[in-house]
Structure formats: C-alpha cells, structure tokens
C-alpha cells in the first residue's frame with residue numbers, strides 16, 4: 411500500500427483508451443466495474459473531443475459477482491461489434507477485473523467474431539498509463555501489420571501520437587511539414603488518426619519516425635524486426651534536436667537535408683540582447699522522460715539557463731534520462747511521488763520550474779515561476795491555437811512559453827532597485843503572476859526550531875551543521891539581516907541557506923556582514 415494523493419499517470423487501461431480513442435473504426439471493450447466510465451471525461455472535457463470514446467465497458471456491479479461477469483464481457487463484446495461494426499476490436503481488463511477469473515482471450519475467441527479481436531495484457535498493479543498505451547499499440551501493430559513492398563516514393567510512418575497526448579495534434583502537423591520540405595510523405599500516422607486498415611499498410615513505408623518513445627517504442631521495434639523498417643532515435647524538440655533529427659532522416663533515406671527556416675525565430679530571440687538576463691537562470695525540469703531530455707538541451711544549449719535538477723515520473727525512460735542528466739553533472743530524479751519532487755525543487759532552489767500540472771501547483775506554493783512542458787496537463791494545455799513543441803514552430807512556442815513566466819529583465823531590475831516602493835516592493839511579485847500575487851513567505855531570519863532545507867551543497871543529514879541550525883545556535887546580526895534583504899528576493903532564500911551552512915561549518919554562531927560576504931566568496935569559488 412502507498413498513500414497517494416496525486417498520480418502522474420493513470421492505470422494502464424487509460425493508456426489503452428488513449429490508443430483506441432486516437433484511432434478510427436476500432437472498438438475497445440474493457441472488463442470493468444460500474445463507474446469506470448469516469449475516464450471518458452478525460453477525452454470529452456480535457457481534450458474536448460466531440461464524440462464519445464470508442465470504448466465500451468462490461469460494467470459489472472456487486473450483484474454480478476459469481477459466474478455472471480464472464481457473460482457480461484461476452485455480451486459487451488457482441489453488442490459493441492453489432493452496434494459499431496468496427497474493422498477490429500481490442501479487449502482488456504481494468505484493475506478490478508484483473509482480480510476476477512475471467513479470461514478475455516478465451517471469451518473473445520469463443521465468440522468468434524468476423525473481425526480480429528486483439529486481447530491486451532495490462533498489469534494494473536505494476537504498470538501505468540504510458541505502458542498501457544505502448545503495449546496496446548504494439549499488440550495492434552503486431553496483429554495487423556505485415557511486410558509489404560515499399561512505396562515508389564520515399565515515405566515514412568509517424569509512430570506514437572495518441573489521444574490525450576501533450577501537443578500531439580500540432581506536433582504531427584509540424585513534423586509532417588518538416589518531412590514534406592525534404593520531399594518525404596507520411597504513409598500512416600498511428601495510432602492518431604489511423605484505422606485498423608491503415609495499420610495493415612504500415613509495412614509499405616521506408617522508415618518510421620518514433621515521435622514519442624513512451625507510447626510508440628515497442629511498435630517501432632516490432633516493425634524494425636517484422637518489416638525491416640529503421641526508426642528515428644532523435645525526438646525533434648528544440649532547434650538542435652530538430653537538426654539532428656533531419657540529419658538522421660537524411661542518413662536513413664539518402665536524401666539531402668532541406669529546411670525552411672523563414673519563420674524560425676527562436677535563435678535570434680535567444681541571441682538578442684533582451685535575453686541576456688536569462689543567462690545562468692537556475693531551472694528545474696520534471697515530466698515524462700522524452701520532454702525532460704529535450705527541455706534540458708534547449709534550456710542549457712539554446713537559451714543559456716543552468717539546469718539544476720532533472721527528473722521523470724515514468725521509469726521506462728529512467729535509463730536515457732540518467733544518461734542525459736549526467737551530461738549536466740546531475741543525478742536524475744526518477745520518482746512518481748510529487749512530495750519527493752517538491753523536496754528536490756526546494757533543495758535545488760531554482761528560479762524557474764519546467765514541469766507538469768503538478769509542478770505548476772508546487773511552483774505556486776513556493777512562489778516560483780513555472781511553465782508546462784509535459785503531461786499530465788489540464789484543459790488549458792489542449793489549446794485551440796497552433797501550439798506544437800516539435801520542429802521550428804515548436805522552438806518558437808517553447809521560447810515564448812518558458813520566458814513568459816519569468817520576471818522580465820526590466821521588471822526584475824525595478825523590483826530590486828525599488829524594493830521599498832509601494833508598487834515594486836518585494837512582495838508584489840511579477841505583474842503577470844496575477845494582480846494580487848504575494849511572494850512566498852520568508853522563513854524567520856533566525857530559524858529557531860526548524861531544520862533548514864537541504865541543498866545540493868548540503869552534506870547528508872544528520873550532520874553537525876543541521877544540528878547547529880536546528881538548535882537555533884546560528885543568529886543573524888541586525889546589520890547582516892539588512893544586507894541580506896538587499897539581495898533580490900528570488901535568490902535570497904538560497905543565499906540565506908548557503909550563509910547559514912557556511913557559518914555552521916566554520917563554527918560561527920552570529921552571522922555578520924563579513925560572514926555573509928565570506929560565504930558568498932566561498933560559494934562563488
């Protein structure tokens with residue numbers, strides 16, 4: 411048992427629903443209890459789809475416990491086939507049904523419908539939503555795709571875009587555009603927009619673009635074996651990654667890289683003098699593995715931030731994330747516990763958080779700027795406007811999105827210069843944090859009982875340092891306290907903690923102005 415309030419991912423059958431809802435002419439039947447249709451809302455409200463998801467439930471309840479439940483599943487399969495006449499169906503268990511004895515494979519085979527019914531294995535107590543989507547897509551591709559002769563012109567498949575995918579709709583459009591500029595057409599985009607008959611034609615493409623490893627990698631690997639199709643390893647999020655992706659495509663196809671950069675604005679926006687204040691801003695990045703790896707490269711190499719924390723909630727991507735984090739001298743945080751994420755953010759003391767809907771809430775609590783880079787996301791991140799993350803327009807979108815929540819350079823300057831001003835005082839926050847935004851409360855300058863939050867510079871607890879602070883042996887002299895207040899509010903917390911750590915290490919109990927500057931010099935080294 412684990413006490414859980416927020417979950418980054420749903421159960422695996424929600425992943426199966428994401429694949430089914432992405433597709434056309436396919437019906438998914440889930441063996442589940444009454445009430446499980448709650449997941450419909452994700453599609454009709456968050457993604458604002460105008461049709462009910464193509465998912466039916468056997469909907470058993472307490473009075474059905476006994477042998478009836480297998481019959482309910484059989485009836486649900488037969489009814490779904492009779493009503494929707496799909497080209498293919500899939501059948502799976504929800505978490506509650508996993509505890510029952512009914513075998514969806516045997517039941518669907520006994521029914522002997524005239525179309526393929528693909529049984530899915532979704533271990534609800536050990537795997538999650540992304541696995542559910544990846545495995546459902548793999549099982550469908552394995553059941554339907556066959557080796558074929560290649561198309562006369564160079565074509566590729568786009569793999570991994572699903573329903574409820576963060577910006578999948580516009581990423582598909584943007585990647586299609588990038589490929590068209592190189593003279594490459596899309597054969598099938600799947601599962602998003604594809605029918606079972608389209609999956610049967612996957613084999614005629616020359617190669618596959620793996621858009622999202624979390625939801626498409628197993629199918630890409632299967633097609634590599636079954637249809638001898640190579641698949642791309644670079645995800646084109648960020649200008650550098652997009653260029654590497656196009657180079658990879660060129661290597662696969664033998665076609666020269668051709669780009670249309672007439673509307674690529676991000677590099678000049680980042681290079682322009684107005685962006686100088688972004689240099690070295692401390693950023694903490696959390697989300698799914700793919701988006702975090704891409705975001706770190708953009709943050710460090712394209713915008714000039716300092717990446718101070720990297721992590722993902724999906725352990726399927728732990729290995730590539732660890733490799734990527736090592737490049738920035740960081741240890742990847744792999745957790746699905748938002749409290750651990752919150753602790754890591756506090757310890758890293760960033761000036762900007764890039765994360766999911768959860769990190770947005772953490773950022774609000776800590777009074778820090780934040781932008782969303784990855785699912786899970788709320789309704790506002792399924793926008794009406796064109797908003798890709800991939801390709802050149804994606805780079806434009808990302809620049810605007812990330813810079814927007816930061817206190818703009820001039821405003822930052824004013825906040826520091828006029829900290830006593832009625833309008834620009836410390837607690838006023840940035841204008842676009844909301845009219846009545848209040849900066850986070852500072853902990854009292856003399857921490858009496860509270861132990862300080864660990865930072866990356868902190869020795870592992872328990873230590874004499876923490877003890878000394880916890881016992882309240884460290885005090886700030888009034889003059890040092892006044893000097894501390896001169897430090898801009900967004901870095902003051904870190905300066906305060908570092909000084910206290912320094913003082914404790916040196917055995918100094920009263921922090922003077924000198925101690926403050928000695929600590930500053932010490933950490934600058």
Ligand code: SF4
Pocket residue numbers: 421442443445446504505506507
């Ligand atoms: S635990 Fe699983 S089966 Fe039960 S209601 Fe939730 S999602 Fe449905």
